[in-house]
Amino acid sequence: MATIAIASILVVSGLGLVLLSQESDGYRSTDFPERLMIFGNANNDDYLDEDDITTLEKIIAGELDAEDHPLADANQDGVIDQKDIDMVRKMIDREPMEIYYLNAHGDVKSVQYPVGDVAVVGTGIMGAVMSIGADEKVAARSFGATYDRTLIGDLYDVPIISDSLFRADVELVSNIDGITAILTQESTRYVQNADVFENAGIDVIRIAATDGLDTIGGILTLGYLLGFEEQANEYVRFCDEIISYINDRVGPDMMADDERVTSLSVVMINSVSGKDSAYFSATQIAGSINLADWDDTTQRFQEGDEWLLSYDPDFIIHARGIGYGDVDIQATWDQYGQYFTEMRAYKEGNYHILNGNPPVIVRIAYIASIFYPDIIGEDFGDIKHQEFLDKFSNADNLNVKEDVVSTINVHMLAA
Amino acid sequence: MSGDAGSSEFSSEDMKEQYHSYILRKILFIILCFILVIILGGYALTIGGREIAHLDVYRILWEHLNGAEYPRGTSEWWDDYIVWEIRLPRVLMAIIAGISLSVCGVAMQSMLKNPLADPYTTGMASGAVFGAVVAIVLGMSFTTAMGMYGIVGNAFIGGLIPALVIITISKFVRTTPATLILAGIALSYMFNALKTLLLITTNEENIQEAYIWQIGSVQDAVWADIPLMFAMTVIGSIFLLSTSRQLNLLTLGDDSARSLGLDASQFRTVCLILLSLMIASIVSFTGIIGFVGLVAPHMVRMILGADNRFITPASMALGATLILAADVVGRTIVAPGELPVGIIMSFIGAPIFLYLIIRQKKGYGEVY
Numbered sequence: 001m002a003t004i005a006i007a008s009i010l011v012v013s014g015l016g017l018v019l020l021s022q023e024s025d026g027y028r029s030t031d032f033p034e035r036l037m038i039f040g041n042a043n044n045d046d047y048l049d050e051d052d053i054t055t056l057e058k059i060i061a062g063e064l065d066a067e068d069h070p071l072a073d074a075n076q077d078g079v080i081d082q083k084d085i086d087m088v089r090k091m092i093d094r095e096p097m098e099i100y101y102l103n104a105h106g107d108v109k110s111v112q113y114p115v116g117d118v119a120v121v122g123t124g125i126m127g128a129v130m131s132i133g134a135d136e137k138v139a140a141r142s143f144g145a146t147y148d149r150t151l152i153g154d155l156y157d158v159p160i161i162s163d164s165l166f167r168a169d170v171e172l173v174s175n176i177d178g179i180t181a182i183l184t185q186e187s188t189r190y191v192q193n194a195d196v197f198e199n200a201g202i203d204v205i206r207i208a209a210t211d212g213l214d215t216i217g218g219i220l221t222l223g224y225l226l227g228f229e230e231q232a233n234e235y236v237r238f239c240d241e242i243i244s245y246i247n248d249r250v251g252p253d254m255m256a257d258d259e260r261v262t263s264l265s266v267v268m269i270n271s272v273s274g275k276d277s278a279y280f281s282a283t284q285i286a287g288s289i290n291l292a293d294w295d296d297t298t299q300r301f302q303e304g305d306e307w308l309l310s311y312d313p314d315f316i317i318h319a320r321g322i323g324y325g326d327v328d329i330q331a332t333w334d335q336y337g338q339y340f341t342e343m344r345a346y347k348e349g350n351y352h353i354l355n356g357n358p359p360v361i362v363r364i365a366y367i368a369s370i371f372y373p374d375i376i377g378e379d380f381g382d383i384k385h386q387e388f389l390d391k392f393s394n395a396d397n398l399n400v401k402e403d404v405v406s407t408i409n410v411h412m413l414a415a
Numbered sequence: 416m417s418g419d420a421g422s423s424e425f426s427s428e429d430m431k432e433q434y435h436s437y438i439l440r441k442i443l444f445i446i447l448c449f450i451l452v453i454i455l456g457g458y459a460l461t462i463g464g465r466e467i468a469h470l471d472v473y474r475i476l477w478e479h480l481n482g483a484e485y486p487r488g489t490s491e492w493w494d495d496y497i498v499w500e501i502r503l504p505r506v507l508m509a510i511i512a513g514i515s516l517s518v519c520g521v522a523m524q525s526m527l528k529n530p531l532a533d534p535y536t537t538g539m540a541s542g543a544v545f546g547a548v549v550a551i552v553l554g555m556s557f558t559t560a561m562g563m564y565g566i567v568g569n570a571f572i573g574g575l576i577p578a579l580v581i582i583t584i585s586k587f588v589r590t591t592p593a594t595l596i597l598a599g600i601a602l603s604y605m606f607n608a609l610k611t612l613l614l615i616t617t618n619e620e621n622i623q624e625a626y627i628w629q630i631g632s633v634q635d636a637v638w639a640d641i642p643l644m645f646a647m648t649v650i651g652s653i654f655l656l657s658t659s660r661q662l663n664l665l666t667l668g669d670d671s672a673r674s675l676g677l678d679a680s681q682f683r684t685v686c687l688i689l690l691s692l693m694i695a696s697i698v699s700f701t702g703i704i705g706f707v708g709l710v711a712p713h714m715v716r717m718i719l720g721a722d723n724r725f726i727t728p729a730s731m732a733l734g735a736t737l738i739l740a741a742d743v744v745g746r747t748i749v750a751p752g753e754l755p756v757g758i759i760m761s762f763i764g765a766p767i768f769l770y771l772i773i774r775q776k777k778g779y780g781e782v783y
Contacts, residue, residue, distance in 0.1 A: 012696050030721065141645075162465075163753075170501060171463040171464030171465040171497055171501065172464035172465075174464075174465050174493040174497060175464065177466055189620075192635075193635070196500070196501065196637075199496075200487075200493075200496055201487050201488065201502065214422055272768045296618040296620075297620060298618065299618060312513070395711075
């Protein structure tokens with residue numbers, strides 16, 4: 001009976017994957033509001049279009065409550081009126097103009113649309129730019145050993161404007177003609193000297209690029225600002241399909257809590273993610289109950305520590321950027337796994353090292369297939385990873401299964 | 416008789432000439448340091464990712480002061496923006512920190528009659544560092560204006576605590592200057608232990624921010640940092656310059672000073688309060704920049720002797736020169752990267768200090 005049930009799940013999962021991998025015209029991502037954080041997106045969907053004009057007209061007529069439409073005030077003058085309709089109409093026509101948006105911190109910012117050449121600070125935002133095909137906009141990047149040449153291709157060779165992954169040097173930026181904005185990600189560690197750039201008339205655009213599902217909204221907003229909406233929507237579709245696929249199988253409505261696996265996630269060498277970490281939400285989206293109960297981003301689990309043992313998760317997901325090149329699997333395992341050998345998850349073969357170089361949505365796909373291989377399909381991560389490389393990166397010549405180490409687990413060591 | 420008179424007259428003229436030469440040497444030293452500050456400051460203004468020639472920076476500064484304006488984004492606009500907004504605050508912070516820490520070193524060495532007295536051996540800098548770490552662990556961050564002022568304010572309060580403890584001890588317990596130094600060292604250890612305790616119980620982001628903050632640096636200087644440290648330095652320096660005779664009296668000992676009309680205890684209390692404010696206003700922005708308060712006064716004493724009327728201004732000039740030079744070295748030896756001025760100052764200051772101690776054996780190293 002159990003065998004039949006598992007077989008049925010696998011067949012259904014397989015069918016789902018086949019369906020997901022097919023193109024379907026007319027996709028509109030309307031199920032996820034409040035992602036395109038551009039003022040003027042009055043109806044809170046993923047598009048700037050006539051529907052926003054209609055919504056604005058209804059707000060002005062009193063048929064809709066302005067408080068339910070936080071992005072309706074396109075010109076940020078505090079009043080929703082005909083001027084907003086006029087501005088949104090110009091935005092729909094994609095006329096160059098100053099527009100307003102909400103950055104990753106929820107701050108209202110203005111920027112000249114469409115944004116011209118940019119300098120990119122951070123691997124997450126670089127990945128976001130690449131995934132929407134906006135390479136041509138990138139005139140410079142921050143220094144960083146974690147930029148993966150396989151993924152970013154020729155962008156690896158653009159001028160470097162800092163001596164750190166997190167910084168941008170205004171003097172080096174000044175040497176490059178035409179840079180109108182610094183693109184960076186949500187963490188405040190990045191571009192701490194933002195005011196120096198803004199005083200110099202260079203916008204600092206902070207986009208959600210690493211934090212779970214917020215990255216999808218970040219991609220949409222970025223796509224609009226850079227004038228790459230179509231590509232952004234295509235990537236968002238890719239993301240939505242993965243999320244829907246996981247939700248339809250192990251989502252909140254599909255599984256009771258006592259059926260779920262429990263997990264902890266680890267980043268860097270031995271830093272266990274807390275509730276504020278992107279990996280905490282990634283493991284939750286992938287259908288597990290993450291046992292971390294502290295609010296900080298991470299807590300380090302040092303050799304000799306015992307505090308983590310009391311959490312006893314079923315799985316430990318350890319994310320490390322191990323790149324797209326050759327990887328010494330045994331050495332990597334030994335280097336990172338050594339801290340967790342006393343955990344039950346490790347002893348039962350449920351400690352997994354996850355390559356942190358693919359985008360977060362692909363990592364979520366991998367995590368889900370690690371947690372629930374019978375339900376999600378154990379190849380789900382590889383399939384989505386391959387799709388990402390083929391459609392949204394410069395590494396479309398790579399075969400994920402043969403050329404890339406995406407995850408490392410104890411069974412690979414035995415092999 | 417005439418021969419005696421002539422000999423006496425010659426002797427007096429000779430003494431006058433020697434005195435003038437003595438004064439001239441001191442003034443020349445101060446002028447030389449001042450010129451070095453201008454040259455080094457000008458050179459420091461040329462260092463950075465944008466190429467601007469040495470003479471051009473003086474022109475850019477001059478034109479800016481005369482109200483020159485350029486269209487945003489042009490080459491001239493960028494030159495002006497980078498020299499004035501990015502590089503000049505850093506140079507000014509280095510100069511002010513050098514002046515302030517040196518003058519504090521001079522005053523402390525005189526007040527406490529101890530050649531090892533400086534902002535760090537009296538515990539004030541450790542207190543300021545502890546205050547800043549408390550703020551960082553409480554979640555304040557340099558990434559927001561409120562967080563930055565929270566950290567600076569806490570450093571300020573932390574720097575005052577050792578001063579108040581030392582003042583209290585000196586009020587109620589019969590102490591010698593040496594015991595005040597020892598009390599300062601004890602407080603330093605205590606604050607360092609408290610700081611370490613805080614850091615091992617906080618998360619790694621806080622540890623990183625606190626650790627980076629501790630490394631003395633002027634890298635992130637902005638104009639907003641300058642007014643407070645400048646004001647405290649000016650007020651403190653004017654006071655210490657104008658009371659250099661009283662500082663000289665303190666070096667004779669409290670009883671001798673009292674017999675010459677100086678209430679040594681009261682004067683020392685006023686000085687300690689003022690010095691703690693000066694130190695906190697510097698350390699809270701720059702972190703720990705060690706040795707300048709020790710090295711600059713000792714180098715000056717070696718060259719000029721032990722008169723505070725000249726040691727104070729000369730140490731100010733030399734201290735500014737030393738920190739500027741350390742910052743220039745830190746920015747050039749690993750270019751395009753850079754080493755914080757605190758590290759360079761320790762590398763430079765520690766050997767110089769050892770050299771001074773060994774070379775002098777005794778004498779110049781003493782201040783009383």
